[in-house]
Amino acid sequence: MREEALPEEEVMRILEEMRSKDLSYGRFFSTMCTLPHPIAVRAHQMFLETNLGDPGLFPGVAEIEARTVRMLGELLGCPDAVGYISTGGTESNIQAIRAARNEAGIKDANIVVPASAHFSFDKIGDLLCLEVRKAELDESLRVDLESVRRLVDERTVALVGIAGTTEFGQVDPIGDLAALALQRKIHLHVDAAFGGFVLPFLDGEWAWDFRVKGVSSITIDPHKMGLATIPAGGLLFRGQDCMSALETETYYLTKARQASLTGTRSGAAAAATYAVMMHLGQKGFRETVGYCMELTRHLVTGAKQIGIEPFVEPVMNVVTLKVPDPAGVREELMRRDWHVSMTREPHRALRLILMRHMTHENVDLFLRDLGDICTKSG
Ligand SMILES: Cc1ncc(COP(=O)(O)O)c(C=O)c1O
Structure with missing residues (x-):
C-alpha cells in the first residue's frame, strides 16, 4: 500500500482504465448472470452500507429480506x-447440505448428487468432510433413479436433485427423488x-418445488x-x-x-432482489x-438449418x-469475440445460455460465424 494519498480523480482514472478491460455482456453466451435490471441497480446503491448480519441496526433492510423470502416461498x-x-448458489448449496447433515x-x-451437479458440491464434500456420491444420468441427461437408489445407504444425509442443470438445463425427476427421500427419511435438496x-x-x-x-x-x-445484482x-x-x-450464538450482535x-x-442484493420482484411481478x-x-428456439432452428443438431432438446434457455x-470450434468463436463454453466429458458439446442481454441480431451474427467455422473445419 502507498504511503501517500492519491487524489480521488487519479484513483478513479485507474479504476476506469481497469474497468475498460472488462468485457461487456452483448456477446456472452457463456454466463448464467446478466445485466441487472435498472431498478436492481438503484436499490443496490440505496442499501450499500447496510449489514444484514446485524439486523437490529438495520430493521428496514431486514424486513425487506423477510418479505423477499416470503415472495420466493410463494413462488416455490x-x-x-x-x-x-x-x-449465490454455492453458499445456498453449502448451507442446505450443512443443515441436512447437522x-x-x-x-x-x-450425500448423493447427480453426475451433472454443479462443482459447488465438490467444495461441499471438502468443506463438510462428506463423501459426495455421484449418480449416473439417463439418456436425457437427467439423474437415473436406480443409480441413486443403489448409492443411498444408512449414512446418506441428503439427496440432491437439480432443476435446471448448469450444462444442459435439464430437470431431474424431483417427484421420484422425493418419494425415495420420504421413504428413506432423507433430506432432499433441489438446486x-x-x-x-x-x-x-x-x-x-x-x-419440482x-x-x-x-x-x-x-x-x-x-x-x-x-435479474438482481451480484x-x-x-x-x-x-x-x-x-x-x-x-444457527450459532452471536454474543455481540443485535440478534442472539x-x-x-x-x-x-x-443488504444491497436483498434490496435489489426485492425491487425487481416487486417491479416486474410474475407477468414481467x-x-x-x-x-x-x-431466442433459444431461434438459435436451435438456425443451428439445425446449418446442419448442427442440439445435444438434447432444450427445456429452458440453455442450448448444447x-x-x-x-474445443476447436470454441477457440475459433472466442477469436471472433463470441464467448461460449463447453460441457464436460463424456457429453462434450458447445454450451450457450440465452440470457436477457442477448439479441436476435447477435444470435444471427453468431450463427453466421458458427456456420462459417464448421464449414471450414468440416
Ligand atoms: C445449478 C447451479 N447450482 C449452483 C451454481 C453456483 O452458483 P454461484 O456461481 O452463484 O455460486 C450454479 C452456477 O452456475 C448452477 O448453475
Missing part, C-alpha cells in the same frame, strides 16, 4: 418457507440456482435469471427446524442467533423468460450443440 409453493438471501447428526456421512426463476414462468406444469412433498430445501438465485442467492427451507440446525454462513452481509418474469425462450471438434 410454500409461503411459510424460511430462509435468507445468500451470496439435522441428521450422522458421522462419516455421504434450482438457475431454473428457479425460469421454471415457474415456462408454459407447462413442472413438479415445495409443492412436491418431500422437497426439504431449495436454492434459487436472483443474480441469475432473477451477489444475490436464495436459500429456502420448508420448515424452521432445518434452518435452526444452522445467526443461521447465515457469512457474518457481515450486504413471464415476459423475460418468454423472450429468452424465443453437437459440433465436430467442440
Whole structure:
C-alpha cells in the first residue's frame, strides 16, 4: 500500500482504465448472470452500507429480506418457507447440505448428487468432510433413479436433485427423488440456482418445488435469471427446524442467533432482489423468460438449418450443440469475440445460455460465424 494519498480523480482514472478491460455482456453466451435490471441497480446503491448480519441496526433492510423470502416461498409453493438471501448458489448449496447433515447428526456421512451437479458440491464434500456420491444420468441427461437408489445407504444425509442443470438445463425427476427421500427419511435438496426463476414462468406444469412433498430445501438465485445484482442467492427451507440446525450464538450482535454462513452481509442484493420482484411481478418474469425462450428456439432452428443438431432438446434457455471438434470450434468463436463454453466429458458439446442481454441480431451474427467455422473445419 502507498504511503501517500492519491487524489480521488487519479484513483478513479485507474479504476476506469481497469474497468475498460472488462468485457461487456452483448456477446456472452457463456454466463448464467446478466445485466441487472435498472431498478436492481438503484436499490443496490440505496442499501450499500447496510449489514444484514446485524439486523437490529438495520430493521428496514431486514424486513425487506423477510418479505423477499416470503415472495420466493410463494413462488416455490410454500409461503411459510424460511430462509435468507445468500451470496449465490454455492453458499445456498453449502448451507442446505450443512443443515441436512447437522439435522441428521450422522458421522462419516455421504450425500448423493447427480453426475451433472454443479462443482459447488465438490467444495461441499471438502468443506463438510462428506463423501459426495455421484449418480449416473439417463439418456436425457437427467439423474437415473436406480443409480441413486443403489448409492443411498444408512449414512446418506441428503439427496440432491437439480432443476435446471448448469450444462444442459435439464430437470431431474424431483417427484421420484422425493418419494425415495420420504421413504428413506432423507433430506432432499433441489438446486434450482438457475431454473428457479425460469421454471415457474415456462408454459407447462413442472413438479419440482415445495409443492412436491418431500422437497426439504431449495436454492434459487436472483443474480441469475432473477435479474438482481451480484451477489444475490436464495436459500429456502420448508420448515424452521432445518434452518435452526444452522444457527450459532452471536454474543455481540443485535440478534442472539445467526443461521447465515457469512457474518457481515450486504443488504444491497436483498434490496435489489426485492425491487425487481416487486417491479416486474410474475407477468414481467413471464415476459423475460418468454423472450429468452424465443431466442433459444431461434438459435436451435438456425443451428439445425446449418446442419448442427442440439445435444438434447432444450427445456429452458440453455442450448448444447453437437459440433465436430467442440474445443476447436470454441477457440475459433472466442477469436471472433463470441464467448461460449463447453460441457464436460463424456457429453462434450458447445454450451450457450440465452440470457436477457442477448439479441436476435447477435444470435444471427453468431450463427453466421458458427456456420462459417464448421464449414471450414468440416
Ligand atoms: C445449478 C447451479 N447450482 C449452483 C451454481 C453456483 O452458483 P454461484 O456461481 O452463484 O455460486 C450454479 C452456477 O452456475 C448452477 O448453475
